[in-house]
Amino acid sequence: MLALFVGLLACGPQATSTSTSTFEQVAVDYGTICAKDVEDSLSCWGDAVEDVPTERVRDFDLAWDGGCAVLEHGAARCWSSSGDSHPYAEITEAWYAEVALSSAPLACWNPETGPVDCVLGSSHDIEDWAPPTTHLAAIDGGYSGFCGLDDAGEITCWGGFRVHSPRLPELERPIQKVVAGFDAVCALDAAGHVACEDGRGRESWSPDTCPPGDASKVCRDVAMGDMPMGLGLGDTVCVVAADGRAACEDTCSHPPDDSVLRGPFRAISQGYIGRGPVACAALEDGGLTCWGVREYDGTEDGPCIVGGPEDMFD
Secondary structure (H helix, E strand, O other), X not given: OOOOOOOOOOOOOOOOOOOOOOEEEEEEEOOEEEEEEOOOOEEXXXXXXXXXXXXXXXXXXXXXXXXXXXXXXXXXEEEEOOOOOOOOHHHOOOEOOEEEEEOOOEEEEEOOOOOOEEEEOOOOOHHHHOOOOOOEEEEEEOOOEEEEEEOOOOEEEEEOOOOOOOOOOOOXXXXXXXXXXXXXXXXXXXXOOEEEEEOOOOOEEOOOOOOOOOOOOOEEEEEEXXXXXXXXXXXXXXXXXXXXXXXXXXXXXXXOOHXXXXXXXXXXXXXXXXXXXXXXXXXXXXXXXXXXXOEEOOOOEOOOEEEOHHHHOO
């Protein structure tokens, strides 16, 4: 089901960097790349770059027609790649700590206290997508739904996911991070191990970089690309190992120079640009490195492009 992870080399030149900013959060999705630096400023490349907030932001996410951010003091702000009114704009008078978007379209906003607040686009019944009524410590949006962590570090999902309580018993509690994909969920536990489960609860797997039970292999971050199944990819996973090296499924199975994965990186994201999978990672000493394939025919990789975020676009 899943391709082998690539790279994880300990030698070679420093990964490509196009900025001196030190980024701590990065997102790749639907033709746009955005990153938040340690000063809480947001930078974007690609389709949805108009009307990106210039204020300091606490959190942000990307979706099919733009993105949304939580500003420094908790106000919500959304922007659209088309220039039209964003479907999530009605929420902008509320105050939040975190935002997650799905291609449903649906936006969920997480306050510091109280339950998650979700705003629906025109194509779904909100009752079928109702979030948990209790507070969540963190949330993440995938292609067809959302997952979050409750205050005890357990996973809960809602929306299009058929399994609303992924168990992943091989992971230690409390779970530290959960990420939602096309129809699957992955989680990072306190010991630095990653495990994943498909949305039907029928299959689970772990990346070779940091499988549960192996104390010698641990990770610091995990990301899940919610690639459309029409591309022949589906759920794919990227991780950052404890030493800062990156490993990804399906994103350039044979990059021209595997040393670009060496980093060291602090955070990673995976999505698609055009019709191909792209990953971007934030370097510890500043800048972003991206690698991917602009066109994917479902059978083999096209030319692998490596560079900064601006290099992922024609």
